[in-house]
Amino acid sequence: MSKEITSRQQDYSQWYNDLILKGGLADYSAVRGCMVIKPYGYALWENMRDQLDKMFKETGHQNAYFPLFIPKSFLSKEAAHVQGFAKECAVVTHYRLMNDPNGGGIIVDPDAKLEEELIIRPTSETIIWNTYKTWIQSYRDLPLLINQWANVVRWEMRTRLFLRTAEFLWQEGHTAHATAQEAIDETLLMLNIYAEFAEEWMAMPVIKGVKSINERFAGAEDTYCIEALMQDGKALQAGTSHFLGQNFAKAFDVKFSDKQNKLDYVWATSWGVSTRLIGALVMAHSDDEGLVLPPKLAPIQVVIIPIYKGDEQKNLIDEKVKVLMITFKALGIKVKYDDNDNNRPGWKFAEYEMKGVPIRIAIGARDIEKNVVEVARRDTKEKMTVSIDGLAEAMHVLLNDIQTNIYSRAKKYRDENISKADTWDEFKKVLDGPGGFISAHWDGTAETEDKIKELSKATIRCIPLSNTQEEGKCILTGNPSRERVLFARAY
RNA sequence: CGGGGCGUAGCGUAGCCCGGUUAUCGCGCCACAUUUGGGAUGUGGAGGUCGCAAGUUCGAAUCUUGCCGCCCCGACCA
Numbered sequence: 001m002s003k004e005i006t007s008r009q010q011d012y013s014q015w016y017n018d019l020i021l022k023g024g025l026a027d028y029s030a031v032r033g034c035m036v037i038k039p040y041g042y043a044l045w046e047n048m049r050d051q052l053d054k055m056f057k058e059t060g061h062q063n064a065y066f067p068l069f070i071p072k073s074f075l076s077k078e079a080a081h082v083q084g085f086a087k088e089c090a091v092v093t094h095y096r097l098m099n100d101p102n103g104g105g106i107i108v109d110p111d112a113k114l115e116e117e118l119i120i121r122p123t124s125e126t127i128i129w130n131t132y133k134t135w136i137q138s139y140r141d142l143p144l145l146i147n148q149w150a151n152v153v154r155w156e157m158r159t160r161l162f163l164r165t166a167e168f169l170w171q172e173g174h175t176a177h178a179t180a181q182e183a184i185d186e187t188l189l190m191l192n193i194y195a196e197f198a199e200e201w202m203a204m205p206v207i208k209g210v211k212s213i214n215e216r217f218a219g220a221e222d223t224y225c226i227e228a229l230m231q232d233g234k235a236l237q238a239g240t241s242h243f244l245g246q247n248f249a250k251a252f253d254v255k256f257s258d259k260q261n262k263l264d265y266v267w268a269t270s271w272g273v274s275t276r277l278i279g280a281l282v283m284a285h286s287d288d289e290g291l292v293l294p295p296k297l298a299p300i301q302v303v304i305i306p307i308y309k310g311d312e313q314k315n316l317i318d319e320k321v322k323v324l325m326i327t328f329k330a331l332g333i334k335v336k337y338d339d340n341d342n343n344r345p346g347w348k349f350a351e352y353e354m355k356g357v358p359i360r361i362a363i364g365a366r367d368i369e370k371n372v373v374e375v376a377r378r379d380t381k382e383k384m385t386v387s388i389d390g391l392a393e394a395m396h397v398l399l400n401d402i403q404t405n406i407y408s409r410a411k412k413y414r415d416e417n418i419s420k421a422d423t424w425d426e427f428k429k430v431l432d433g434p435g436g437f438i439s440a441h442w443d444g445t446a447e448t449e450d451k452i453k454e455l456s457k458a459t460i461r462c463i464p465l466s467n468t469q470e471e472g473k474c475i476l477t478g479n480p481s482r483e484r485v486l487f488a489r490a491y
Numbered sequence: 492c493g494g495g496g497c498g499u500a501g502c503g504u505a506g507c508c509c510g511g512u513u514a515u516c517g518c519g520c521c522a523c524a525u526u527u528g529g530g531a532u533g534u535g536g537a538g539g540u541c542g543c544a545a546g547u548u549c550g551a552a553u554c555u556u557g558c559c560g561c562c563c564c565g566a567c568c569a
Contacts (some may be wrong), residue, residue, distance in 0.1 A: 013563065028561075087567070111549075123569095157567055164568070217569095225569095237569060276569055307528050346529035364528060372526075457565095491569090 005354070007288045012232045013160075019282055020161045023291045023355050033159035033166030036277070040355065043299035045169065045275055051151065051201055051297075052171065052273065055193050061145040061173060066127050068151075071119035074126040078251040084218020085122045086156040090166075092118040120153040125219065125244075125270055128174045129252040136176060136266060139258050143186070144176040146466040162279035163236070163491050170274035176266045178258065180245070190271040191224045194239035200315035202277065203407035204228050205285040205414045206238055207437070207486065209462025214449050217270075221245035227461045227486070229414045230283040233435020235461045235488035238280050241271035279491075285379075285406050291356025292378055294406055295399040301334040302395055303357045305348050307364035314339070320368055320388070327392035334401065336467075353378060358402045359395060364491040379406050420484070427475050431456055431489065438487045441472035442481035452476055458487045 005022060006014040020026050025041030039043065053063070069092065076082045096112030105241060121127065128146070151166045173190060177183040191208055198206045206226035216223040220242035228238045249255070249265035256266050285292040295301050302326070306317040321337050326336040336357075338348055345362065352360055362374040373391065376383045379402050386394055417436025421427040430438050442448060442460065452475075453459050463485045472481045 011563090017562085030560090032560080084568095152569095153569070156569095158563095158565085170568080170569080239536085240569070272569075274569060309527065339529085344527045344529090344531060346531080348530085349528095350530045362528065366528085 005290060008231060010380075015288070016279075016283060017161060019286055019291055019354075023282075025278065025291075026161055028161075031166075032273055033156060035161055035165050037151055037169075040299060042218075043292070044278060044281075044297060047297045047299065048197075048277060051169070052193075053147075053149070054199065056147050056171075056173065058144075059189060059193065061147045062173075062285070062417065063149065064146050065148055065150070066124050066131065068121055070115045070124070070127045072259075072273055074118055074130055075119055077126060078219045078246070078247055081125060081219035081251075085154075089122055090120040090153045090155055092120065093133060093324060094454075098365050100139075121150070122152055122154045122337055123270075123272075124148060124150070124152075125174065125248055126170055126252070129248040129254060129268070132174075132176055132266075133252050133254045136254055136256050139178045140174055142178045142256060142266065143182060143187075145173075146175065147171055147173040159430070160279070160491075161266060162282070163276055165275075168275050170272050172272040175269045176249075176254070177268070178256065178266065179266075180267050183245075183269050187222070187224055187241045187269045187271070190269070191226065191239075192240040194271070194273060195226050197273075198226055198228065198238055198280075199407065201294065201296045202281050202284065203278060203296075203403055203410060204238070205407065205411040205465055207462060208466075209341070209486065210314050211240075211462060212446070212449055212460045212485070214479045215460060216463045217242045219244060219247050220270075221247065224465075225462055227415055227437075227488075228280055228284065229436060229488070230280070230281075230414070230491070233417060235274075235284070235437060235486075235490040236280050237285055237461070237490065238277060239271070239273040242269060244268035244270060244350045274465070284410050286356065289381075290354035292406060293356035293358065295358045298356065298358055299334065300352075300355070300357045301399055302361060304335065304337045304361045306337075306339050307345050307362055309365070315363040315367045316365060317363055317370060321363065322390060324388070328395065331392050331396045333392065333395060336486060346414065349376075358399060361391075361395075379409070384486045391434050418486075421475060422472070425477050427487070428456060430459055435489060437461065439484040440475045441481035441483075442485050442487075443474035443477050443481055447474050448474060448479075452487070456489075458489050461486045461488050461490060 005018045008015045024038050027036045027045065029036045048148065048346045075085065093114055094108045094110040095114060097106050098109040100107045111225050135141060149171050151167055151169050156166055158164050175186050177186060181453055195206050195208050198204045206228045208226055211223040211225055217240060222243040224241045228236050228240045230236055246265040246267060248268050252267050255263045257263055282291060285294065295475050305322065305323055306314065307315055308314040325335055325337060349360065356377050356378060360376045367373050371388045372385045373388060374383060375386045377398065417434060417437060419430050419438055421430055421438050421440045427438060427440055449460055467483050469483050472484065473479065474481050
C-alpha cells in the first residue's frame with residue numbers, strides 16, 4: 001500500500017496530481033512552474049506526437065525549426081499579438097556571467113548587456129513571418145505549409161502539471177496562402193485533424209467550434225478550437241486553429257505576386273496542440289485506481305505478469321511467454337513481460353493499474369496446464385480466462401474494444417453534461433451543481449461575456465460549428481440572440 | 492500579486508506549543524533466506540547541512556528576526 005491515490009471526490013486537484021506523479025508521467029522540478037517529463041510520460045507524448053506528425057505530413061505539411069529566441073522588436077510588430085503575450089514573456093538581457101569581484105559567486109556580467117533583448121518564444125508567429133518574407137515572392141511559393149515541434153515559454157502566474165507549465169512542448173503549424181478562402185480551408189482542415197486525433201486516438205470526445213472575440217488568439221481574425229469536458233465538469237481547450245487573415249503578412253510585409261502580377265499580402269493560419277493534451281487524457285478517462293490510457297496511445301498496451309513457485313515453473317512460463325511475445329509483436333501490440341522478481345504479482349497488478357496499462361495478463365503454471373491465461377482489462381476491471389491459442393488475436397480485438405469503450409464512456413458522460421439554460425438562475429444552478437457545458441443564449445457582445453465571466457467564472461468555450469440558428473434571449477441581459485453558445489468553467 | 496498550507500533520510504511523517512542523551516516511526520533502498528494467483532515475511536545494514544542565514548542561549552529541529560522554495564484556491568492563460 002505504498003502509493004495511495006486521493007479519490008476524485010475527496011480532492012479532484014490532488015487526485016490529478018497523484019495520477020501524474022505516482023503514475024510516473026512527470027515530476028516537479030527545481031524550477032518554478034517547470035516539470036520534468038519522465039520516461040513513461042514522454043513515451044506517451046512521443047506516441048501522440050508521432051501520430052499527429054503523420055497526420056500533418058499526410059496533409060502536405062513539412063517540419064522545420066525556427067529559433068528559440070525572438071528579438072524584442074519582432075514581437076511588437078503585430079499590435080494585438082504583443083498585447084496578448086507581453087505579460088508572460090521570459091526575457092534574455094545578457095550573454096555572459098562572471099565571478100563576483102565581492103566574492104558572491106557567479107553574477108551576470110553588467111558589461112555583457114544585449115543591445116536588443118531576446119524573448120524566449122511564447123509562440124513563433126513573429127520569427128516565422130519574418131522568415132517567410134524572404135521565402136515568398138510568387139503565388140508559385142504558395143501555399144507554404146510548415147509545422148514545428150518545439151518548446152515554448154509562457155511565464156504563467158499559476159502553473160499545473162501538464163495543463164499549464166511555464167515551459168511546455170507543442171507543435172505549431174504556420175501556413176501561408178494566396179487567398180483568404182484557402183487559408184480558412186486550412187484552418188478548418190487542421191481543426192478537423194485535431195478533432196479526429198482527440199476522438200480516435202485519445203478516445204476523448206470534443207466539440208468543434210469558434211471562439212468569441214474575447215477568447216480569440218492574439219492576432220487572429222478567427223480562432224477555432226476543440227473543447228473537451230473533464231470529469232469534474234470543467235471544460236478544457238484541447239487544441240486551437242487560427243485564421244490569421246493578413247495581419248502577420250502586413251506586420252512583416254510578406255507580399256506575393258499573383259498570376260496577374262498583382263501584389264497582395266499573403267493569408268495565414270497557425271494551429272497548435274501541446275503537452276496539455278496529456279493532462280486532458282489523464283482527466284478524461286482515469287479513475288481512483290490510477291490512469292486509464294487509450295490503447296492506441298498507451299506506451300505499454302499489454303503487460304504479462306508471471307506467477308510461479310521456483311525456477312522450474314518460472315522457466316516453463318518464460319518459454320511460453322517467449323512464444324506469445326513473438327505473436328503479439330507480429331500484430332504490432334506493444335507488450336511488456338514483467339518478470340522482475342523484486343516485486344510480487346500483487347504489487348505489479350496495482351502498479352500497472354496505476355499506470356493505466358489497458359490489458360494485464362497473468363500467467364502461472366496451472367494456467368499453462370489448462371492452456372489458458374487470466375486477462376484483466378483496465379477500463380472495466382473485468383477479469384476473464386482466455387485460451388492461449390490465438391491469444392494475440394484475441395488481445396488485438398480486446399484492445400480495440402477497450403479503445404471504443406472508453407470513448408463511448410467519455411462521450412456518454414460528456415453528452416449527459418451538456419445542459420440548456422434559458423434563465424440566469426438555471427445557468428447558475430447548473431454551474432454550481434454538476435457543471436459541464438451549458439448551452440445558452442448570449443447577446444453577442446463582449447461586455448455581456450465579461451459580465452457573465454465576472455459573475456459566474458464561466459466563459460464561452462465556443463460557438464459550435466454545427467450550431468442551429470434559434471431565436472432567444474440572452475440569459476444575462478434579455479437582449480435578442482440568434483443562437484446558443486457553449487459556456488463552461490474551464491481550465 | 493491576494494488568501495490558505497507546507498518545508499525534518501529517496502517518499503510520507505513524529506518531535507516544535509513547554510529548548511537538554513545517539514532526531515521518531517512507516518514505506519522504499521542494500522545483503523541473505525524463505526516467498527510469489529491482489530501492494531510478502533524474517534534477520535542484518537546503509538542513509539540526516541532538521542529549507543537558508545543571522546540572533547538569543549552553556550545548549551536550538553524546537554525561541555526571535557530576515558530570506559528562500561514548493562503546493563492548493565483566486566486573478567492571467569494553451
